[in-house]
Amino acid sequence: MIEIKNVTKKYGNKKAVDNVSFTVNDGDIFAFIGHNGAGKTTLIKSIVGIHDFDEGDILIDGMSIKEKPVECKKLMAFVPDNPETYEHMKAIDYINFICDMYDVDTETREKNIKKYAKLFDMEDKLNDTIDSYSHGMKQKAVLISALAHDPKILIMDEPFVGLDPKAVFDIKEVLNEMVKENKIVFYSTHILDVAEKLCSRVAIIKKGELVKSGSMKEIKGDKSLENVFMELEG
Amino acid sequence: MKKLISLIRACMTSDMNLFKIRTKKDKKSNGSSLAIVLAFFFMFAIWSNANILFEKMAPMHLQPVVLALFVFGTSVMVLIEGIYKTGPLIFNCKDDQLLLSLPIKRRTVLFVRIFKFYVFELLFNALFIIPIVIAYNRWGENVGWTFYLTSLVMLFILPIIPIILSCIIGALTSSLSSRFKFKNAAQIITSMIMLLGVLYLSMNLDRIFDYVARHASSINDLITKIYYPAGLYSTLATNFNATSLIIFVLVNIVIYIISIYILSLFYFKINSRLKNVSTSTHVSIDKLKIKSNTKNRSLIKKELNTFFKTPVFIINAGFGMVLFLVMAIALCLKADDFLVALRIVFDKEVILKNLSMIVFMLIAFTAFMTSITNSVISLEGKNINILKSLPVKTKTILMSKIYSSLLLTTPVILLGDIILFVKFNINIVEALLLVVLSILLPLASHFIGIIVNLIYPKLDAENSAEVVKQSTSSFLSVMIGMMLLIGTFAINMGMIGKIDPKILLLMVTGVFIVIDTILYIILVSYGVKKFNKLSV
Numbered sequence: 001m002i003e004i005k006n007v008t009k010k011y012g013n014k015k016a017v018d019n020v021s022f023t024v025n026d027g028d029i030f031a032f033i034g035h036n037g038a039g040k041t042t043l044i045k046s047i048v049g050i051h052d053f054d055e056g057d058i059l060i061d062g063m064s065i066k067e068k069p070v071e072c073k074k075l076m077a078f079v080p081d082n083p084e085t086y087e088h089m090k091a092i093d094y095i096n097f098i099c100d101m102y103d104v105d106t107e108t109r110e111k112n113i114k115k116y117a118k119l120f121d122m123e124d125k126l127n128d129t130i131d132s133y134s135h136g137m138k139q140k141a142v143l144i145s146a147l148a149h150d151p152k153i154l155i156m157d158e159p160f161v162g163l164d165p166k167a168v169f170d171i172k173e174v175l176n177e178m179v180k181e182n183k184i185v186f187y188s189t190h191i192l193d194v195a196e197k198l199c200s201r202v203a204i205i206k207k208g209e210l211v212k213s214g215s216m217k218e219i220k221g222d223k224s225l226e227n228v229f230m231e232l233e234g
Numbered sequence: 235m236k237k238l239i240s241l242i243r244a245c246m247t248s249d250m251n252l253f254k255i256r257t258k259k260d261k262k263s264n265g266s267s268l269a270i271v272l273a274f275f276f277m278f279a280i281w282s283n284a285n286i287l288f289e290k291m292a293p294m295h296l297q298p299v300v301l302a303l304f305v306f307g308t309s310v311m312v313l314i315e316g317i318y319k320t321g322p323l324i325f326n327c328k329d330d331q332l333l334l335s336l337p338i339k340r341r342t343v344l345f346v347r348i349f350k351f352y353v354f355e356l357l358f359n360a361l362f363i364i365p366i367v368i369a370y371n372r373w374g375e376n377v378g379w380t381f382y383l384t385s386l387v388m389l390f391i392l393p394i395i396p397i398i399l400s401c402i403i404g405a406l407t408s409s410l411s412s413r414f415k416f417k418n419a420a421q422i423i424t425s426m427i428m429l430l431g432v433l434y435l436s437m438n439l440d441r442i443f444d445y446v447a448r449h450a451s452s453i454n455d456l457i458t459k460i461y462y463p464a465g466l467y468s469t470l471a472t473n474f475n476a477t478s479l480i481i482f483v484l485v486n487i488v489i490y491i492i493s494i495y496i497l498s499l500f501y502f503k504i505n506s507r508l509k510n511v512s513t514s515t516h517v518s519i520d521k522l523k524i525k526s527n528t529k530n531r532s533l534i535k536k537e538l539n540t541f542f543k544t545p546v547f548i549i550n551a552g553f554g555m556v557l558f559l560v561m562a563i564a565l566c567l568k569a570d571d572f573l574v575a576l577r578i579v580f581d582k583e584v585i586l587k588n589l590s591m592i593v594f595m596l597i598a599f600t601a602f603m604t605s606i607t608n609s610v611i612s613l614e615g616k617n618i619n620i621l622k623s624l625p626v627k628t629k630t631i632l633m634s635k636i637y638s639s640l641l642l643t644t645p646v647i648l649l650g651d652i653i654l655f656v657k658f659n660i661n662i663v664e665a666l667l668l669v670v671l672s673i674l675l676p677l678a679s680h681f682i683g684i685i686v687n688l689i690y691p692k693l694d695a696e697n698s699a700e701v702v703k704q705s706t707s708s709f710l711s712v713m714i715g716m717m718l719l720i721g722t723f724a725i726n727m728g729m730i731g732k733i734d735p736k737i738l739l740l741m742v743t744g745v746f747i748v749i750d751t752i753l754y755i756i757l758v759s760y761g762v763k764k765f766n767k768l769s770v
Contacts, residue, residue, distance in 0.1 A: 096525070096526075127522060
């Protein structure tokens with residue numbers, strides 16, 4: 001479970017995230033929606049321990065990310081919006097590096113790397129250096145590295161940007177599979193129709209403040225998620 | 235013209251924060267203030283040294299020769315600096331795609347690149363020329379407005395020839411390396427050869443001077459024959475001639491324009507070849523090595539990978555180590571000449587008893603002048619987010635950077651040690667202490683580098699040269715290294731002959747154990763906090 005409790009993050013005097021609270025339960029696929037600059041990435045980076053925050057707390061399975069960062073991070077995998085990787089590394093070395101950081105044994109990593117490489121059509125491309133990849137291939141390499149250590153919580157920032165339709169379809173399959181195993185998927189997106197179909201719960205953030213949060217049904221009612229979002233933005 | 239000015243403005247803003255309007259003081263401006271203070275300190279040191287030289291030359295009325303010598307020396311340094319920078323500043327720039335897609339002539343892009351390079355070298359040049367002008371004002375004869383006018387013109391014109399030479403050497407090395415599959419390795423090797431060549435020429439200037447002296451009637455003629463602008467400066471300082479100055483300026487501008495024109499014929503071909511990333515033949519996943527490692531080992535492997543895949547980083551750090559080996563070998567071959575030269579300061583007996591201290595000085599020189607870690611944080615760039623999201627203690631991440639740097643420096647220093655131990659027949663106790671110091675001294679240098687880099691990180695750099703050669707962090711850590719080196723030298727020079735070398739080495743070992751311990755504590759407390767606050 002992820003518990004966001006009254007989190008505030010400031011950049012100078014400006015509040016990028018202002019007193020935000022919500023909970024993500026086990027088995028949720030949670031969509032985090034907001035316009036550009038609303039504070040989505042800031043909050044995501046706070047959850048995964050990249051950013052400090054000024055007030056409140058974030059609990060991962062009951063542990064505070066401030067107090068037990070290493071233990072919390074062990075449960076999570078993070079896929080950033082722009083696939084930030086060590087470009088000079090071969091993809092397989094990068095994936096092995098991430099697995100080493102999560103203490104993944106050889107057998108598990110071999111099984112998972114093969115599984116996801118096959119799924120994302122990267123089986124014969126992992127020996128190339130990442131700087132030779134297209135944006136989508138980099139995203140796939142980061143996804144493989146994130147999934148290779150069987151995370152309990154998968155956190156993604158705009159995961160579908162730059163991916164081909166087959167890869168988007170495959171990711172959706174992976175996310176559904178994770179939810180069946182009672183894992184958590186938390187991601188930010190601008191693709192509202194995908195979020196509407198895929199996610200069980202949603203939170204909408206505007207200018208750093210949480211404006212709506214709840215189950216997909218509660219939030220959208222009879223309308224489409226796009227309509228709800230546009231009404232809130234308007 | 236409007237487009238050109240906008241382009242220059244955009245490029246300079248991204249690289250140097252020039253023309254940037256700031257509404258309030260921020261951390262970066264604090265770093266800049268410190269860099270300015272250190273620049274003044276550096277200029278003061280140059281001014282002091284110039285005064286000493288002027289004082290010696292004044293009785294012979296040869297003050298203008300000092301001007302020529304400094305201009306010559308500065309130009310050599312601008313050239314060496316330039317060779318390091320051409321790769322990332324002229325070729326392989328991150329904004330290539332953006333600039334080349336704009337409706338502007340490709341030659342304009344190259345002009346802007348070289349202009350940016352010129353501004354960097356102009357600032358470097360000013361660090362030397364301004365103190366010399368101030369010192370000459372005191373020692374020169376009949377110093378008038380024409381001298382200041384000449385100096386001002388020279389300040390702006392002198393960097394042109396060295397940067398054009400650097401660009402040509404850079405183009406040659408890049409052109410050569412772009413033909414190979416392993417471009418980075420080829421670039422490192424060719425740059426090293428070029429640097430060692432320039433260094434060899436600089437070290438053998440006395441012989442070159444001797445040769446030219448036989449063909450020159452005076453010292454002024456001699457310098458003019460070696461490097462015309464240097465000689466012209468000293469001549470114009472005493473006998474101002476507006477025509478000569480105007481011709482000199484025009485010649486340099488013409489050289490600049492012609493060079494840009496000629497370079498532009500090859501530049502884009504070389505650049506696109508450098509950008510071709512070689513992809514290996516597709517290998518099936520079943521044949522790939524999937525193996526687990528410990529966190530420490532994996533982090534060190536990653537650091538070494540970054541080091542060996544960043545040419546400017548490896549040239550910068552590797553040059554000091556190669557130099558140490560070259561010095562060790564040169565000392566073996568010319569030990570007698572060196573020992574004779576040392577007799578100016580010490581008695582023969584003292585020298586023979588303290589040979590281990592000579593080795594120690596060399597280790598200190600290499601350790602403090604080879605700062606690998608001063609850019610290891612900045613080089614992470616946006617990848618710092620990967621490290622920060624991993625379930626690894628910050629201390630482990632930072633220490634992995636120290637271990638990997640030690641792995642790079644220690645074997646080379648130990649190899650040099652062995653050569654010198656054998657040559658100078660160093661006894662076992664002193665040899666053991668020197669081996670320990672070969673680890674302790676670089677360790678201190680690495681700790682200082684990473685701490686300074688954590689205080690002044692540059693995670694948004696356009697290229698690796700910007701962090702390795704031009705950042706506040708690299709400047710500060712080199713200055714701190716120089717101060718430590720001067721301090722270590724001064725203390726040891728004072729002690730040599732008065733204390734048994736074994737005792738002296740033991741004392742130095744003790745001092746550096748304490749220094750390393752203090753620096754370690756700073757890194758794992760203050761450094762960890764600084765790392766955790768970094769964000770992109």
